Amino acid sequence: MRQRRQDNIGISNLKSDELVHNSFVEMMFFICLAIFGLKMHFHGGISSLDHVEEELMVHNVSQHVSQQQRKKPHRQRYIPCEVPFIDSVNYLREPMDNNKFAHFYLGYAEREERISQNDTFEAHFGGHQTLEERDKSYHARSQTIHCGFVSGPDGFPGTGFELDEKDKKYMSTCSVAVSSCIFGSSDFLRRPTSKVISEYSKKNVCFVMFVDEQTLVKLSAEGNVPDDKGNIGLWKIVLVRNLPYEDMRKTGKVPKFLSHRLFPSSRYSIWLDSKLRLNADPMLIIEYFLWRTVSEYAISNHYSRHCVWEEVLQNKRLNKYNHTAIDEQFSFYQSDGLIKFDPSDPKILLPSFVPEGSFIIRAHTPMSNLFSCLWFNEVDRFTSRDQLSFAYTYLKLKRLNPDKQFYLHMFKDCERRAVTKLFHHRMDN
Template sequence: MASLRQTLPEYRDTSTPGSIIRSSNDLKFRRGRKFGRVSKLVWVFLVALLFVIYSSMFHVDLPLYDKLESRISLSTTDIFGLGGNVQSGKKPSRKQRAPFFFSNRSDSPCEVAFVESVDDLVEPKETMNFTQFSLGYVDREEKPNGHDTFEPRFGGHQTLDEREKSFSARNQTLHCGFVNAPEGSPSTGFDLDEKDKEYMNTCLIVVSSCIFGSSDFLRRPTRQKIGEYSKSNVCFVMFLDEETMSMLSSEGQVLDDRGNIGLWRIVIVRNLPYTDMRRTGKVPKFLSHRLFPSARYSIWLDSKMRLRTDPMLILEYFLWRNGSEYAISNHYDRHCVWEEVLQNKRLNKYNHSAIDEQFLFYQSDASWFDPVTNLTDVPEGSFIVRAHTPMSNLFSCLWFNEVDRFTSRDQLSFAYTYLKLRRMNPGEPFFLNMFKDCERRALAKLFRHRATELPSPTVL
């Protein structure tokens, strides 16, 4: 069965609020009467202002807010049948959640108890109780008989039956990107130079990031924070497309003799597999085990971040110390999947119909959907630390396949992927470490994306 995903553009609301036109027709009033009327207007304005502030702080129901809520087609009442409260099945009052324009986000990092030096690190010799099995990957798809309109895709054409079986932690061959077209057909994308491939095959520990579509400035890791061992033994790889490389060159960012800009080894990606740059960015984000086949560990950070912590200290703290094989931070503000769905629609992060399609599909899957469970697994997603174990690699492939099939908003599919994997393999643990977001902020400095114009949203 062909993929259900439709390629749908992302957008942001670039509209600006209309101006308020005030009229002044009272110029003939006597001074005293004019002053009295103006005073009354001032008092009305102050009372209204105080009411708005009070409503925002204590979440009082407002007609305007109700109208905004009614425009969200994917509400927790009519689509999920949960009323927004997964535990009780009752619709929560406004006091139980902040309006979408009010955020409890804190930008302050918290203390992270790293070891004093890299010299004190001891890598665990045992693999704990990590699940062991063998994974192979679909590397080529042939044109089905009678399908003249067959279009090769980087993610392949995974059927729903293949998708269901892929969640089992067992010896298997599954779709995981990099699916080549039939002989004689054009490449499906993410083409790399052979010299870059040779270099990447030698990497045992990797720090990677990417910039596609000139969406960010290049932010170099802070050299003073990176030890000599990591500078010599860790691969720092930045994936760029040709457009971004051209932009960086015009800004004075020039490759040295080794093909580096600072600590970053620049790897140019040609023939991007998706027109959606965010979806293309999920390839190096999730599939580091495919890009670096010899690597044992990898650290991913979004291009909006500048690393200022030694990678070896990160591995010890987030993986080795607590026996984890995959570490990712919790979201800084939202801790419920349904709230993340609503927020994506409120802010027009993605086409509403595509989000509806994705979660109607998820709701119908009894292997993960449980109305009495509080679905709190919402990641921030910009910083991921991995051991390349079989279970970690399987989870990464499964998560990528959801992004390939549905929307590129990976925070929407994380909880589904994780819970379905866990429930389909009750005897095979996956050691996931969801750490505090303030710890993520202690590892790297956060910047804003480069300002770009995106298409205006379509009213749905």
Template structure:
């Protein structure tokens, strides 16, 4: 494994590639918009619903995952990290859609070292390994209320065959139990099966929440499909109808909505800094790094954009667990691990880089309208207002920056 050597990314990147972010010149104010749901033409029921015969004609290759890491070269004290110690060159190689073993969370250190985190009860693990279709969410740090899926909108087939998993930490379980949400003898509250996570891998609760959000295929190894919804959402539609509409009908393997207001990552960066969503220096380092690797403004060239928006809303994701979908999920998670937990900053960079490095090997992404997201999941406010995240403790940069050129 390559020896790691920390440097500041801003010292390593070509000066000519930097693009200043002038916060004194905000984007034009838009007129206040009304955001609401739009009509979705779901099938009338899940009866006789069958995956189309030609649906799974996607890019094929074999992914394996690094499960353990030994000591790295150097004199530093080795610390097991949940996402491992990935060098910049290793990061670059993982963007190729090919047979490979890559970093994708759940990585342990040598024998005798403590767990790197996200510890689950073996009974829960065994149950999760049986799931073929999953709806999942999480609440960590007592940050939200428990919102149960609307039972009347979910058919008997899905109630019987879809796994509804809510990940909680022990603090949140205690808080919700005090409010009357006590798991029954099967460990469930309504449709949600409660899975308690011990030893969260990050102190930043937002970053910890990216584990079930972004790499569901690691938690549910037998799943064919998964639906993620943030804890601020309540599911108001049948999961199988959602899969048919957003994936099968569109011949897509990954579906996520556009942001309701912003289309450009430049705008998203400014908004994150204005609202103190994260440490400003860390945001700048991530953003300059992405610019040095070719990220440009949305539709800056005047040509039709590759995506309808460069900023996803991100709270609702529908996935087929195909090789390309799983690879994208790992790559996006690794960006969130390396830089900031603000996943909207890294989504488009990850997608465009994957696309650029795999000409002719397509990732079928359905980036749908935000009003469609609002039609399937009701939005609520979080229990508490967020605070500025601390600077990431695992932000590592590396020499050999030339490998990052576009």
């Protein structure tokens, strides 16, 4: 029995040795086959692996370059240009009443009665202007027109943009006004650069910042608390209650376009969006853009777009507003005579049909006030994108009043950049 067991063990060991030997032979065979196969495949021996690695590196670099090319290019930088202001406000001489400017009386609709007895009637800040009333309002003549601040019938709630009586009294004393607004806490407070503002302007120009309650709370939390006179720096903070529109951008058009209504005694006004900081004396600005050019309204051209067709596409591309609403407005304007901007046309009325509306300088003349009301009414009726309605409003006003000139000065955008500093909106940060 012992001998048989030893024989079995010997046989088992022999088989194990054979298995190990066979496995070793098979492994060497596959290694040789792999090396031989590589040589056959690359026709250059093992050194050809370096070539493969180089090709992979080139491929990766090409992919990286391709991805870089697909990235959006950097925005073009727009730089300011020189604005030759006079040396001091001490040399200012306000021109006498210019007989070139059209003279007529404008009254404003203040109250509307119920149009019908149905239950759907709602009082509206801009009123319920009919298309017939709208067309008539474009004629530069003595008349009463819609221009915001329209109240409803007795028993209806207020239509909005309500101000404290003390603030209204203060604003009624302003002969020159610089104004801006922040609604919905959409921006930081940009104070005018005090060191470039003359003592004359600090004493004689009203700097008014319109805010809602949400913004006032936010500013206070950030340390911008009005002093005993209601000022933060040069800005007089004026609180607006009961905003007239849910769209904050549309609410912002009230102080932007209707400064002649908010400052009823003012002869001049400057508007700047809250994304801008004023970097020049307001009286020097008025002298340069209005008095020196004998103009009653001044606004800069857009920095890159000049045709409303382009502006429509850009607004839709960036989803600035509901596309259907933009299309309805644009179709209406085309049906009423809006034309494409053609820089080669020697009879073109403006250097651009698209403005950069963040900075406006105005004399409160009848024609300037009429244009401002008309432009506001377009924003009230259609979209808040005022760059879409500027050219239509201006061209229609000119077309219907061939015997009355409107002296609008469209200046270069680089000049706007020279007198203001641009920041991003708070929501963009």
